[in-house]
Amino acid sequence: MYIQKKIKTVLVFFLLLASHFVQAAIYQSHHLQGNQLQLQTDEYSVVLSFKSEGSVEVVYQKAGLKQLPSFALAAPEQQLAATLSEQPQQLEFASKDLKVRIDKAPFRLSYYRGNELVLAEEQGFFAHETLRGFRFALQDDEKLLGTGQRVVGMDRRGQRLPLYNKASYGYTTEAQQMYFGLPAVLSSKKYLVLFDNSASGFVDLGKTEKDVLQFEAAAGRTSYIVMAAATYPKLIEQYVTVTGKQPLPPRWAFGNFASRFGYRTEAETRAIVDKFASEDFPLDAVVLDLYWFGPDIQGHMGNLAWDKKAFPNPKGMISDFKAKGVNTILITEPFVLSTSKRWDEAVQANALAQDLAGKAKTFDFYFGNTGLVDVFSTQGTAWFEGIYNELADYGVAGWWGDLGEPEVHPSDTIHSIGTADEIHNAYGHRWAELLYQNRLAQQPTQRPMIMMRSGFAGSQRFGMIPWTGDVSRSWDGLKPQVELSLQMGLLGMAYTHSDLGGFAGGEVFDKEMYIRWLQYGVFQPVYRPHAQEQIAPEPVLHDKETKDILREYVKLRYRMLPYNYTLAYQNSSTGMPLMRPLFFENEADTSLIANKDSYLWGDAFLVTPVTAAGVKSVSVKLPQGAWFDYWTGKVYQGGQTIQQPTDLTTLPVLVRAGSFVPMVPVVQSLKDYSSRQLELHYYHDQSVTTARGQMYEDDGVSPDALQSRQYELLSFSAMANHNNLTLELNRTGLGYAGMPKQREVTLVVHQWGKPAKVLVGSQSLKWVNSESELVAGAAWFDEAKQQVRVKLNWEQVKLKVALQ
Known part of the structure; x- marks a missing residue:
């Protein structure tokens, strides 16, 4: 009897809950102000505003329901026009590329690209006690991507995935919850929906109900943004227009990094930098893990000051590295242990998140008993910025923010704007924002370099460079890395990369796996081997065969810098990912x-x-x-x-075929980078009659190079017909300090037979018999490779080269 009564009670509760969800709101009134439409129903108010020509923000507000500020949205690039038309049963609110149909009774929103329905609310908005969110109807044949770091396959339809950033130590070929979840879904129907909510929650991509996309959260902002476009690249461009574009990293960030967990002393760090040079491996950065502020792993986090016993002269060390073109990157964490040297200072500064009694919240985790910097408060921000200012005075060039999920974040932790569960997913995002703004304010002529493993939608606008966390050092750890980077790149985080060689575990060196991972790294956004120290992550510390193979790949990375840097320009301009x-x-x-x-x-x-x-x-x-x-x-x-x-x-x-690939000679450090000697490869095939390419160049340092047009954009084109191939080189942009006034270009045309003549403008070039004889104004045909090589001096004028 008791069990039957209990079941009956539960059924009644769920029937009441269901009746709440299916109850439909009814439109009452509307008001249009600029490109913002305010709607009132009998249950809640709704505000619609266009954020770009193809995107609209929708904010639901129910009386008594706490709202948080938007974290995802960037400042709008322009004020957009919108039109409104009304019929007895509907309103239609439209921009140039997106149309919202508003049904009045029951109240429901549908989204159209032209006359094509791309997305429609099913139930739409719901809110009950500590549960709130949205429901959308899914079409039978659509596939769904997005949601950030997961190892669940590219098409994520049929998954119910947690939205709670969480460490995933030693993951391999399956992981539903990782360091960097993103509350955004991209559909094969060419729409993207972003839930601008930082709270703990779930996204259900047709798992519970196969035809319903549901977002749910325990708290937070009741808002979403819909974007639509005709192509995937244009859809990504809409996304970064709304959430912010990635600023260009400093050029040195595309070089080789020396990194491990971790260098324990100044002597060891100096020795590894010297080892790269002596082994003829280019190097641009050295990364210091947590031993820079303490002699062992536990008990010191939060010191955030040099351990002078291990690093007696950090300023001199960093200065010496800088002279060699090697930049120093320091790890910092947001946890301040109660045993650390800064605990009392942090408490007195009111810099830490609080407990329910209004005191600094403490809790235990792997590294010790700790508090957590409240990056949302003015006091926490000011305290943290002061530390970064101190460290920058030593000459530190890059910043590594670790454990920023936060790795441990008790629910009863109180931040200045809400509880842990309300803002958890935006913690790393806000941390990156304060660091990015602080560095620009203090060093306005330098691009910040910020590596972090956790964030939120829009974190790319703060220059965040994420990685895929503590991956297993194994073949199974390597397998999911393409999926992880591709999925993150679709949602703005285009610099997502892996710890090359794997990080966690591994007691025996797997030479083949290690080589394969570091080869792949050449075609990743950041080249950074990193691992636990029982097996050296640095290629210079391995056997001769490993070094000889990988040396050539690292050098290829440096030769490809003009191509890779151009991908960075394209990403900063349009959001196009580097890995596609x-x-x-x-x-x-x-x-x-x-x-x-x-x-x-x-x-x-x-x-x-x-x-x-x-x-x-x-x-x-x-x-x-x-x-x-x-x-x-x-x-x-x-x-x-x-x-x-x-x-x-x-x-x-x-x-x-049809690609232009610019390359330069190898340098030991990108401090000495120059494109004055440029090797421009063109891959010809008879199926390609016209082709285009480009190469972006600036000083590699200035934060405003793009905005001020202080750059040079080289453009290349090819036109082929019958036995003639004409290549054109041109340039635009205002130029930059240190720009070559003239380039010595070696033009390499692949798979073209020996022409009768080569013309530069109207001048016919002389033929030479070997590559060693090739000088400006001459051409050579490499019969073995079927390549035509032309060397010429190119000044800042349009130039035509004809192979006839």
Whole structure:
């Protein structure tokens, strides 16, 4: 009897809950002010405002329901026009590229791109006790991506995923919850919906109900933004227009990093920097993990000051490194242990989050008994900024924010704007914001370099460079890295990269796995081997074969700097990720969405990392067009799946026919970077009659280079017909300090037979018999590689080269 009564009570509760959810609101009135439409229903108010030509923010407000500020939205780039029309049963609110239909009874919103329905509320908004969120109808054939770092496959439909940033130590081929969740979903129907809510919650992508997309949270802002566009790149551009564009990193961030957990002394750190030079490995950064402020792992977090026993002369060390072109990056964490030297200082400054009694909240975690900096409060911000100012005086060039989920965040922790569960997912985001703004204010002529492992939608606008956390040092740790970076890049976090070689565990050195991971790293946004120290993460500390193979890959990374830096420019301008999924190539073929084995590095390169031992070839699904094996020059026709050969010395890389790839000579550090000597490769195929490329150059330092047009944008084009190929080089932009006035260009045309003559303008060049004889004003034909090489001096004028 008791059990039956209990079941009956539970059923009544859920029936009441269901009746609350299905109760439909009724429109009452509206008011249009500029591009903002205010609506009133019998249950709540709704405000719609266009944030770009193809995006609209929707904010629901129910009486008595606490709201938090937006974390996702950037300051609008422009004021947008909107139109409103009314019919008896509907309103229509529209911008140039997006239309919102508002049904009055029952109240419901639907979104159209032209006349095509892309997304519609199902129940729409709901709020009950400590549960609030939104429900949308899903179409049968749509696939869903997004939600940030997860290892669940590219198409995430059918998943119910937590929205609570959480460490995932030693993960491999499956992980539903990781360091950097994002409350945003991108559909194969070319819409993106972003839930601007920082609270703990879930996103259900058709798991509980196959035709419903549901976002739910324990608290937070009841708002979402819908974006729509005709193509995936244009959809991403809408997203970064709304949430903010990634500022350009300093140029040195594209170089090689020395990093481990961790360098324990100044002597050890100096020795590793010297080792890179003596082994002929370029190097641009050295990363100091937590030993810079304490002799061991536990008990010192929060000191945030040099351990002078281990590092007796940090300013001199950093200065010496800088003279060699090596930048110093320091780890910092937001936890201040009660045993640390700064505990009393932090408490007196009121810099820490509080407990329910209004005192500094303390709790235990792996590193000791701790408090947490309240990055949302003015006191916490000011205290933290003071520490960064102190450290910057030593010459520190880059900042590594770790454990910023936060790794441990008790629910009864009180921040200045809300509880832990209300703002948890925005903690790393706000930390990056205060650091980014502080560095720009204190060092206005330098681009901040900020690495963090956790954040929120829009964190890219604070220059955040994320990584994929404490991955297992194993083949299974390598396998999901393409998926993780591609998914993050779709939502603005285009610099997501991995600890090359793997981080966690591993007692025996797996040489093949290590080499394969570091080869793949050349075509990642950041080149940073990093691991626990029982096996050296630095390639310079391994055997001769490993060093000889990887030295050439690190040098390739440096040769490719003009190409890679141009990808950074494209990302900062349009949001286009550096690593791009294959489904961008054929948007009508939704089967490509599942491909997580290969990816495009920019437009030119198709990369397929080797993720298993003993592999002799990899399966590559080729987009349309012709593709060159980067190492052998062999040409494959697109639209088919090939088996691309590989051995331990060759990462499977293909180059698209019609690509321009600019390269420069290798330097020991990007401090000495120059494009005065430029090698410009053009990959010709008879199927390509016209082609275009570009190369972006600036001083590598100035934060406002793009806004002030203090840059040079080189443009390249090719036109082929019959036996003639004409290549044109041009430039735009105002230029920058240190810009070459003239470049010595070696133009390399792949897969073109020896022409009868080569013209630069109207001048015919002389032929030479070997590469060693090649000088400006001459041409050489490499018969073995079927390459025409032309050397010329290029000043700042349009230049035409004709092969006839």
